[in-house]
Amino acid sequence: NSTAIPENKKHLVPTSGTYPNGFKVTGVHCGVKKNGQKDLALIVSDKPCTAAAVFTTNVFKAAPVLLSREILNKNSGQDIRAIVINSGCANAVTGIKGMENAKKMSDEVSKLTNVETSTLVMSTGVIGQHLPIEKIINGINVAHEKAVNGSHEGWMEVAEAIMTTDFFPKLRSGQFTLPSSGLTYSMAGIAKGAGMIHPNMA
């Protein structure tokens, strides 16, 4: 995807970064997108995480939104190990089958990390279509094998794999120090979005 970044947006894409310890990441093409571009991102923590999220307040919440909220509530925001994200299909307004597919995505990653119900799911793309779940399950296994710890290339793959109509991948990282404990920690962030953007998440 990155080869198509317009000249006037290239300066917004980082060429290096400082990434947090203990997260393996990657992005792959699994077959949701028809053009061969990356469409599945995986972030896996070596250690159990505390987690929090806010979600769309749209009445028609997509299956991955409902499932991720349920998992966070069930786990009380603890012991989360992974996030899996697909692009190309939003798995929104997809009824019971949509919920089953979102759960299959989550369960497959949780199985690979050996921690039940520990994976949040996100999807983005066209509304009202079912996920090609077999392709996604295969992609999850490929991504889990491929995921690497803390590399800039890995994080770029993640940022690219969640793109839809985005003109460029959105990735930031940084290191910070706390005033009392003196602890230095790192943050990495990816985002996607270009259109249908007026969030009011809670």
Next chain:
Amino acid sequence: TLLATIVTDAPISTPALNEALKYAAKRSFNSISVDGDMSTNDTFAILANGAAAATKETIINDVQGQDFLRFRDDLTNFATDLAKLIVRDGEGATKFVTIHVKGVPTFEEAKKVASTIATSALVKTALFGQDANWGRILCAVGYSGVSSIIPNKVSVSFIPNDGSTPLKLLTLGEPENVDEARALEILKMEELEIRVELGIGNEEAKMWTCDFSYDYIKINADYRT
């Protein structure tokens, strides 16, 4: 759709992380608009694995403590950077615009006015066309639903991003004799601020938005097919 994930190796308890995330979301991703449409899938999640912690005592837990406040602010700034990238994309946006509404009784009302300007299709097309059509901005302020607005207390300015002199468009409800050449100079810049002073309170809010471009229309004309 907006999707955002932030991961950190900071050690932080779930209640503190929740608190920080809510604070950050309100001031970052919930303060942007590209086209005024809310998705079915918007999600902003954060994972913290604590791998940076040397001891158990370093866990951020006290939401009044200095370490929490710094973490919360770092997260907010970090999330705001990511949120701004989405606006800078805007499916081909050519302008990055800060809408800054000041002098309002409450933050919520200030946000409401900022949001109305940020989602006005006519304001956004004028920005693309580099037309200093402040009438459209004022019109949006007027239908924002904030009933306490007093027309002859409202002022509107363009603030250029290069630190040069701002351009007053409307002062206390009276139109300025606008220098169109200067207005065009500012509107040609990739970044600018539209500042609206309502003069009826002390609160303020910012939103970040962009123009509507030809690319935006082309992309969304046949997205599904």
